[in-house]
């Protein structure tokens with residue numbers, strides 16, 4: 261018998277396609293508009309909550325209402341698969357394809373069940389000392405009055421935390437190998453560049469740089485895996501878990517699957533959190549009242565000691581700052597899906613194979629759900645406000661079966677790193693409050709994020 265809750269109520273074949281601008285002949289070309297992702301989606305949204313548009317010959321359908329987003333991500337998730345730019349030659353150029361982010365079906369399910377063991381509340385709590393210690397070490401490296409570049413420094417920090425907590429590895433000397441690979445991947449995915457729309461084998465400079473950087477990274481990771489295999493001791497970190505695992509049928513993860521998990525976690529786990537920290541420090545630097553309030557909260561809760569996991573319940577304002585940062589500046593700025601059958605959304609026909617975008621960057625700034633949506637106002641996150649918010653009006657970590665596996669890790673990391681930084685230094689941005697963005701794989705600031713640090 262068909263499951264009534266997941267069956268569309270009308271025959272989708274009889275429905276009209278969603279409305280939308282056929283092309284976007286505004287202010288120059290579509291590419292120009294892609295440089296301003298927020299304005300781009302705002303323009304698309306003028307046509308409704310389910311809208312089609314075209315970019316570089318590909319038709320997309322933007323889904324802009326929380327109830328419909330819930331259907332795609334959660335209640336009807338089996339009608340939609342993750343889309344990673346395959347028709348454009350694959351955004352990830354085939355790298356990490358056996359890792360959790362890019363696998364599908366049974367292979368994904370098996371991996372997710374296994375990897376979840378590294379993200380239980382108890383495991384995450386065991387990582388928190390490393391989170392604070394690595395933050396203190398990074399702050400130590402800053403001189404009083406020095407100008408730092410926030411995206412570089414936060415990326416260094418979150419990579420240190422991730423490799424130490426999850427893999428028990430020290431990649432310090434080889435950090436540039438990881439950074440070069442992440443930068444090359446973002447450059448390839450950047451909607452401004454032609455490479456984003458070409459197969460990865462076309463030898464553009466961006467593609468050549470990507471292959472060189474990823475080959476170096478794969479070589480490094482294979483060496484690290486071999487080292488760990490040779491090490492007889494049983495660690496309880498994620499890498500040891502991946503190497504030791506045996507499923508019910510006695511199978512283990514292939515060498516390639518282990519390597520691709522490392523690639524996946526190195527990328528998915530460090531840059532997103534680094535961007536969130538960058539944007540939080542930027543916003544706090546331009547909202548000094550909020551920063552002062554935060555510092556007072558931290559001092560009264562921690563009494564000057566490093567924050568610990570037991571303080572988190574009392575760091576209410578800190579949590580609100582993190583939530584507001586992820587609302588205004590969602591590092592994963594949109595989620596992409598592809599329909600695996602013809603279906604209906606919002607009264608429109610969504611043909612089999614349609615590519616859907618679910619843009620947090622727009623929904624999180626929708627004035628139907630957020631009064632004064634462009635303002636950075638952490639105090640809006642009261643319990644009453646959260647209760648009144650439709651569930652998928654806020655989804656920085658996605659939702660449904662494929663929601664971010666690192667969500668709790670990231671929230672605790674952000675809620676521990678921010679107090680550690682703010683108790684030691686003030687961070688004053690050099691540039692103004694308004695930011696321009698680049699949309700690579702993540703939401704990047706278009707310009708350097710210089711800031712001056714002063715010891716407190």
Ligand code: HEM
Nearest residue numbers: 360361528529532533536592656657658662664665666670
């Ligand atoms: C502020 C930080 C982070 C944000 C905003 C973020 C956001 C997201 C989002 C939106 C998704 C779902 C994508 C989709 O449905 O297509 C996702 C998936 C994922 N994230 Fe995160 N993430 C963050 C931190 C992390 C961390 C710290 C880790 C690892 C330690 C991580 C690992 C992953 C993985 C492996 C997936 C794929 C899960 C699956 O498909 O089963 N993320 N993340």
